[in-house]
Amino acid sequence: MATAEPQTVTTVRNHWWWRPGWRPGRHFYACHLTLDNQPQLRTLVKQCQDAITHLPDLDLIPPQWLHITMQGIGFVDEIGEADLAAVTKRIGETLRYSKPPAATFHRPAIRPEAVTFKANPPEPLYQLRLAMHGAIASVLGPAKFHEPMPATEQFAPHVSAAYVNSDGSAKPIANAIGSIDFQAVTATFDTASLLVFHRDRRCTSGRRPPRCRSARRASAPRQQRWSCNRLRFGLFF
Numbered sequence: 001m002a003t004a005e006p007q008t009v010t011t012v013r014n015h016w017w018w019r020p021g022w023r024p025g026r027h028f029y030a031c032h033l034t035l036d037n038q039p040q041l042r043t044l045v046k047q048c049q050d051a052i053t054h055l056p057d058l059d060l061i062p063p064q065w066l067h068i069t070m071q072g073i074g075f076v077d078e079i080g081e082a083d084l085a086a087v088t089k090r091i092g093e094t095l096r097y098s099k100p101p102a103a104t105f106h107r108p109a110i111r112p113e114a115v116t117f118k119a120n121p122p123e124p125l126y127q128l129r130l131a132m133h134g135a136i137a138s139v140l141g142p143a144k145f146h147e148p149m150p151a152t153e154q155f156a157p158h159v160s161a162a163y164v165n166s167d168g169s170a171k172p173i174a175n176a177i178g179s180i181d182f183q184a185v186t187a188t189f190d191t192a193s194l195l196v197f198h199r200d201r202r203c204t205s206g207r208r209p210p211r212c213r214s215a216r217r218a219s220a221p222r223q224q225r226w227s228c229n230r231l232r233f234g235l236f237f
Contacts, residue, residue: 009170012057015113015163016199021075027198029073029084031091031132033125034193035066040185041105041159042066045117048108048161052115052176058162068119068157068189071132072147076196079144086139088194094135100190101125107182108161110170115177119157125189126155132192 022028035042042063049060073079073087101124105117119125129150137145 009110009112011112011168012110012164012170012173013112013167014165015059016165018199022199025198027076027196029076029079029194029196030069030071031073031136031192031194032070033068033189034191034195035063035159035187036193037191038187038189041187044105044182044185045159045161047180047182048115048117048177051180052162052173055172055176057164057166057168058115058173059165060162061160066159066161067193067195068125068159070125070129070157070192071136073136073194074140074145074147079140083140083144084194087136090135090139091132091192091194094131095128095192098128098131099124100188101128102186102188103157104184104186105159106184108177109158110173113164114160115162115173116158116160119159122155122157125157126150126152129155129157 035045045066046063052058053060079087103119103121103125105119108115108117133147133149136147139145
């Protein structure tokens with residue numbers, strides 16, 4: 001039986017502390033991989049969420065906001081519309097020559113602030129993040145782009161099923177997921193989403209920014225365009 005990952009975390013802490021630069025009402029642009037077109041992976045996450053839904057110290061992530069955290073861009077009040085359009089175009093140009101990464105997700109793991117599914121292998125997703133980082137940096141420059149280049153050991157791609165909302169023991173979570181039979185799911189990601197996030201009201205929620213047109217692919221029909229809402233990879237767009 002494939003159950004939860006062996007758990008090494010014994011205590012958990014509140015996820016909802018204010019990170020540097022964040023404050024109520026301040027929003028942030030990021031480019032992440034959502035699970036919109038990953039029904040099997042969404043089902044795997046829901047299986048975990050169903051097992052922990054009774055735990056008051058966990059906030060389940062709504063299905064429309066399930067994602068793999070990839071690359072932050074900057075705060076909305078620091079990135080103008082023209083910069084956003086240029087970033088979108090450059091990321092799109094970068095991704096169209098990238099191979100869509102594939103990863104396998106199996107058993108949930110307890111992290112200090114969340115319950116997550118690790119992506120294995122992480123390397124293809126790490127290479128994608130490096131490409132995103134380089135594309136954004138080439139447009140915004142160091143004056144506007146403050147996200148550091150991610151080191152391999154600092155990037156652990158995953159899908160979070162729930163965030164912890166108070167400090168306490170990890171044992172109730174381990175007990176809830178420990179005996180569940182989780183079947184591995186392999187997903188290929190061919191779509192990146194440009195999102196706007198906030199952390200108000202003990203919730204990391206988001207929205208897709210207003211549609212923003214950029215240059216068309218030379219071989220595409222004239223009406224085909226990239227948009228800020230969707231950035232697709234390689235031959236999949």
